[in-house]
Amino acid sequence: MEKQTITIYDVAREANVSMATVSRVVNGNPNVKPATRKRVLDVIDELDYRPNAVARGLASKKTTTVGVIIPDVTNLYFASLARGIDDIATMYKYNIILANSDQNNHKEIQVLNTLFSKQVDGILYMGNHLTPELRAEIVRSKTPIVLAGTMDAEHEIASVNIDFNEATREVVETLIENGHKKIAFVTAAMKNVASVDFRLEGYKAALEKAGIKFDEKLVYEVPLTYHAGESVAERIHKAGATAAVVTDDETSVGLLNGLIDLGVKVPEKFELVSSNNSKLTKMTRPILSTIAPPLYDIGAVAMRLLTKIMNKEEIVDSEITLPYKIEWRNTTK
Amino acid sequence: MEKQTITIYDVAREANVSMATVSRVVNGNPNVKPATRKRVLDVIDELDYRPNAVARGLASKKTTTVGVIIPDVTNLYFASLARGIDDIATMYKYNIILANSDQNNHKEIQVLNTLFSKQVDGILYMGNHLTPELRAEIVRSKTPIVLAGTMDAEHEIASVNIDFNEATREVVETLIENGHKKIAFVTAAMKNVASVDFRLEGYKAALEKAGIKFDEKLVYEVPLTYHAGESVAERIHKAGATAAVVTDDETSVGLLNGLIDLGVKVPEKFELVSSNNSKLTKMTRPILSTIAPPLYDIGAVAMRLLTKIMNKEEIVDSEITLPYKIEWRNTTK
DNA sequence: CTGTTAGCGCCTTCAT
DNA sequence: ATGAAGGCGCTAACAG
Numbered sequence: 158m159e160k161q162t163i164t165i166y167d168v169a170r171e172a173n174v175s176m177a178t179v180s181r182v183v184n185g186n187p188n189v190k191p192a193t194r195k196r197v198l199d200v201i202d203e204l205d206y207r208p209n210a211v212a213r214g215l216a217s218k219k220t221t222t223v224g225v226i227i228p229d230v231t232n233l234y235f236a237s238l239a240r241g242i243d244d245i246a247t248m249y250k251y252n253i254i255l256a257n258s259d260q261n262n263h264k265e266i267q268v269l270n271t272l273f274s275k276q277v278d279g280i281l282y283m284g285n286h287l288t289p290e291l292r293a294e295i296v297r298s299k300t301p302i303v304l305a306g307t308m309d310a311e312h313e314i315a316s317v318n319i320d321f322n323e324a325t326r327e328v329v330e331t332l333i334e335n336g337h338k339k340i341a342f343v344t345a346a347m348k349n350v351a352s353v354d355f356r357l358e359g360y361k362a363a364l365e366k367a368g369i370k371f372d373e374k375l376v377y378e379v380p381l382t383y384h385a386g387e388s389v390a391e392r393i394h395k396a397g398a399t400a401a402v403v404t405d406d407e408t409s410v411g412l413l414n415g416l417i418d419l420g421v422k423v424p425e426k427f428e429l430v431s432s433n434n435s436k437l438t439k440m441t442r443p444i445l446s447t448i449a450p451p452l453y454d455i456g457a458v459a460m461r462l463l464t465k466i467m468n469k470e471e472i473v474d475s476e477i478t479l480p481y482k483i484e485w486r487n488t489t490k
Numbered sequence: 491m492e493k494q495t496i497t498i499y500d501v502a503r504e505a506n507v508s509m510a511t512v513s514r515v516v517n518g519n520p521n522v523k524p525a526t527r528k529r530v531l532d533v534i535d536e537l538d539y540r541p542n543a544v545a546r547g548l549a550s551k552k553t554t555t556v557g558v559i560i561p562d563v564t565n566l567y568f569a570s571l572a573r574g575i576d577d578i579a580t581m582y583k584y585n586i587i588l589a590n591s592d593q594n595n596h597k598e599i600q601v602l603n604t605l606f607s608k609q610v611d612g613i614l615y616m617g618n619h620l621t622p623e624l625r626a627e628i629v630r631s632k633t634p635i636v637l638a639g640t641m642d643a644e645h646e647i648a649s650v651n652i653d654f655n656e657a658t659r660e661v662v663e664t665l666i667e668n669g670h671k672k673i674a675f676v677t678a679a680m681k682n683v684a685s686v687d688f689r690l691e692g693y694k695a696a697l698e699k700a701g702i703k704f705d706e707k708l709v710y711e712v713p714l715t716y717h718a719g720e721s722v723a724e725r726i727h728k729a730g731a732t733a734a735v736v737t738d739d740e741t742s743v744g745l746l747n748g749l750i751d752l753g754v755k756v757p758e759k760f761e762l763v764s765s766n767n768s769k770l771t772k773m774t775r776p777i778l779s780t781i782a783p784p785l786y787d788i789g790a791v792a793m794r795l796l797t798k799i800m801n802k803e804e805i806v807d808s809e810i811t812l813p814y815k816i817e818w819r820n821t822t823k
Numbered sequence: 824c825t826g827t828t829a830g831c832g833c834c835t836t837c838a839t
Numbered sequence: 840a841t842g843a844a845g846g847c848g849c850t851a852a853c854a855g
Contacts, residue, residue, distance in 0.1 A: 164848055175826045180850060188824055210608045211553060212848030214544040215831045222587070222608070230572050231769070236564045243563070243590050252608060254555070255588040257576050275543045275555070275585060383773060410773045417775060436564070440716060440743045442750060442775065497832055508842045513834060523840060545832030548847045 163204050172200040183208055214276060222252045223463065224272035224280040228260040233435035234406065234452065235283050238305050241456025242281055249464050251278070262288045269294055279463045281305055281456075285381075286347055287314075301466040305459035306450070308355055315466065315475035317459040319450040324481050325359030325402060328430050328448060331483075332400045333367045335428065335490060339375060340364075341393045341401035343386070343408060346378035356404055356432075379408065386411025387418075394419055400428040406437045406447070413441055413488060429488040443487030450481045496537050505533040516541055547609060555585045556796065557605035557613040561593040566768035567739065567785070568616050571638050574789025575614055582797050584611070595621045602627055612796045614638055614789075619680055620647075634799040638792035639783070641688060648799065648808035650792040652783040657814050658692030658735060661763050661781060664816075665733045666700045668761065668823060672708060673697075674726045674734035676719070676741060679711035689737055689765075712741065719744025720751075727752055733761040739770045739780070746774055746821060762821040776820030783814045 165183070169176040174193060181189050182197045189197075200206075214220040225242055227235045239255070246253050254277060256268040265284070269291070272280055279301040287295075287309055295302050295314055304316035332340050342360045357376070364371050375398060379385040386408035393401060394416065403409040409431035413423060421427050423443060431438055434449035458477060465472055498516070502509040507526060514522050515530045522530075533539075547553040558575055560568050572588070579586050587610060589601040598617070602624070605613055612634040620628075620642055628635050628647055637649035665673050675693045690709070697704050708731060712718040719741035726734060727749065736742040742764035746756060754760050756776060764771055767782035791810060798805055 162848090166848080176849080177827080177851085178825060181825085184850085190824060193824080207603065207607045209548075209848050210604075211544055211547045212831090213850075215542075215548050215833090216848075216850040218831075218850095220544060225588075230563060230576070231566060231569045233564060233566070236569055239563050240590070243588070247590075252587050252589070252604060254585050255558075255576070256585070257573070257580075270540065271543075271585060274540045383769065407769075407773075414773070414775055436716065436740075437770075437773070440740075440747070440770065440773065442747055495832090498834095499832080509833080510835080510842060511840085514841085517834085521840060526840080542832050545847095546834075548849090549832075549834040551834095551847075 162209070163206050165206070165208070168197065168200050168204060168206050171204065172197045218276070220276050220278055221250055222254055222275070222277050223460075223467075224254045224256065224268075224275070224277040226256050226258050226265060226268055226272075226280065226282045226284065228258055228284055230255070230257060232407070233437055234433045235306075237435055237452035238283055238456035238459075241453040241458075242305065242460045243456075244453075245457045245460035245464070249460075251464070258284065260284060260286075262291060265291055266294055269298075273298070273300060279303070279467045281459055281463060283307060285345055301463060303459050303463045303466070306455050309476075310354070312476055315462060315472075317455050317462060317477045317479065319455070319479050319481040321355040322359040322362070324448045324450075324483065325356040325432075326363045327359075328402055328483060329360050329363035330366065331485075332402070332428060332430070332489075333363060333369065335400075337400040337428065338369060339372075339396070339398045339400075341375050341377060341396070341398040343377045343379060343389065343393075343401055343403040343405075343412065345381050345404065360402065381405035381408050383407045383411040386413075387415040390415025390419060390421075394421055394427075399426065400430075402430050402432070404432045406431050406433045406435045406445070409445055409447070410437055410441055413443075413445065424488050424490050428490060430483075431488075434484060438484075438486075441488075446486040446489040447484050448481060449484045451479055454479055495542070496539050498539070498541070501530065501533050501537060501539050504537065505530045551609075552611055553609050554583055555587055555608070555610050556793075556800075557587045557589065557601075557608070557610040559589050559591050559598060559601055559605075559613065559615045559617065561591055561617050563588070563590060565740070566770055567766045568639075570768055570785035571616055571789035571792075574786040574791075575638065575793045576789075577786075578790045578793035578797070582793075584797070591617065593617060593619075595624060598624055599627055602631075606631070606633060612636070612800045614792055614796060616640060618678055634796060636792050636796045636799070639788050642809075643687070645809055648795060648805075650788050650795060650810045650812065652781075652788070652812050652814040654688040655692040655695070657765075657781045657783075657816065658689045659696045660692075661735055661816060662693050662696035663699065664818075665735070665761060665763070665822075666696060666702065668733075670733040670761065671702060672705075672729070672731045672733075674708050674710060674729070674731040676710045676712060676722065676726075676734055676736040676738075676745065678714050678737065693735065714738040714741050716740045716744040719746075720748040723748025723752060723754075727754055727760075732759070733763075735763050735765070737765045739764050739766045739768045739778070742778055742780070743770055743774055746776075746778065757821050757823050761823060763816075764821075767817060771817075771819075774821075779819040779822040780817050781814060782817045784812055787812055 168179045258265040431445045431447035434447045438445040438447045498509045501512045591598040764778045764780035767780045771778035
């Protein structure tokens with residue numbers, strides 16, 4: 158009296174057809190006489206038969222499962238992308254194997270390998286950076302991989318992003334127009350990181366255009382956490398900065414609160430712009446101004462792109478840049 | 491020149507052994523002479539062989555994959571539990587198929603079925619309520635299922651929780667001691683929902699103990715969103731309530747901000763206690779007092795319990811109640 | 824339109 | 840300690 162599973166074979170017997178026919182109706186193959194189809198269908202739900210996806214995967218070499226690598230599910234930025242990914246995946250009947258990478262290179266590679274061994278049909282990668290090792294693995298992978306919200310500096314790997322460079326530049330330019338000379342740039346504490354570099358480039362470009370000399374002291378590399386934002390507030394304030402662009406929402410909230418605790422009036426005495434427009438940005442007082450990437454859409458479009466690649470459709474452009482907005486709210490004047 | 495996959499068979503040939511032996515070394519079966527084992531291992535990494543998990547799953551009837559049903563990944567409460575689940579799952583070599591249910595009964599049942607068809611070894615369910623239909627499916631399932639942060643009013647299904655009733659009672663009692671007579675209770679807009687009922691019971695118990703008559707008008711059933719919290723602020727304030735217990739953090743933040751916007755001093759004129767201690771609660775000004783369930787642990791313990799059940803170990807207690815704390819922070823005096 | 828026949832890659836007795 | 844052989848449940852030609 159074990160797992161008394163009922164198979165395609167049982168159905169075939171009960172319906173007086175071959176298993177091939179059952180397989181056909183299950184897979185919606187049109188080559189089945191309506192009458193036969195109905196008979197099979199009846200038996201199927203009489204027996205409460207459910208196809209075994211594992212067996213199907215072995216035989217067809219398709220698992221209708223995609224892997225999703227995420228740094229941390231409790232990070233609202235990535236979770237929002239994941240939401241878009243999941244919805245489109247569901248729409249296309251794919252299931253998702255989710256794996257937290259902790260933004261740890263070693264773990265990422267390990268995760269990638271277990272995903273391969275699980276025979277996923279495709280992989281969606283989210284992360285702030287792409288290390289050379291990981292890049293190498295991705296490039297030589299036979300399994301389709303798409304980056305969501307992550308840049309590949311070499312522009313070789315399929316990806317969906319916004320133009321971080323331009324967005325950041327636009328924000329900084331506006332800040333400069335508002336009269337700021339010393340604008341802090343708060344970002345992740347990592348070197349050689351593509352997406353961050355792009356943002357930094359935008360920051361520098363804006364300064365240069367305005368004839369302001371880039372001051373390395375105003376670039377704050379911190380862990381992207383609430384706490385880090387809160388504690389860096391004093392340093393930023395003391396450095397004489399009167400505005401800041403922060404690449405992460407949680408960190409922005411921390412910085413904002415840290416500033417307020419120091420008695421700094423925002424936005425009167427200090428203007429602050431965040432970067433992700435996760436729902437956190439609307440929960441503060443004053444509410445945060447921010448670059449607003451279409452979070453859900455980045456995930457959704459990335460997943461859609463992946464389905465196309467898995468499906469071997471013609472891909473016009475495998476590096477998609479989505480439009481963004483800038484929400485000027487209450488931490489700016 | 492297709493998916494030139496290398497199989498256990500290739501390894502066997504190269505190492506001059508049978509595939510059975512290769513299988514043994516791959517699975518750590520001790521019945522292999524060290525010399526042979528080494529030879530096989532060498533070939534394995536020379537050929538860069540990776541076992542095909544799908545084939546393995548078919549043959550062994552174990553997929554080392556568990557399904558996780560979550561209402562919404564962008565909800566920090568559930569995402570925090572998921573973090574605990576994922577870490578322990580990884581520790582025990584399980585992968586996770588994540589599925590958003592949107593707290594929608596129909597979708598939940600559908601998701602449950604696709605999880606079954608994928609032959610997951612076990613399932614972790616998160617959600618606020620357990621509808622009768624879903625309960626029925628779970629009870630008759632041959633696949634082990636554990637509820638994380640969700641109560642089963644019948645106490646039949648394995649689960650990991652805190653004592654919501656007691657926690658709420660304790661909070662309300664303290665609020666009453668602080669002199670409050672009219673305490674609002676903000677909760678999900680659902681009737682007959684176990685987790686809601688338990689909390690409401692605690693609320694009522696505390697009132698009764700203090701001889702305060704329960705007033706249905708002070709129970710606010712709203713969608714558990716930031717916006718709902720913000721908009722209900724005025725009604726609560728006008729109703730003359732001077733304190734509130736809210737069952738969701740995002741809603742709490744909304745209520746807090748709504749109150750502040752109305753010019754109500756918190757905590758001087760209004761005390762507020764939230765329920766989940768997600769990281770949101772520390773991002774407000776003033777920071778939120780809250781019931782503090784061990785979020786990560788609930789997920790971790792639930793996953794651990796699931797591994798035991800999957801492993802057919804002896805289970806002493808399949809309904810685990812974890813201790814909680816109450817963080818009296820700055821929205822209370 | 825339907826049935827037959829091979830596998831898919833691996834695990835697992837059962838012998839040896 | 841190792842090999843041989845029979846599935847696991849299903850898909851996919853290939854016949855008819």
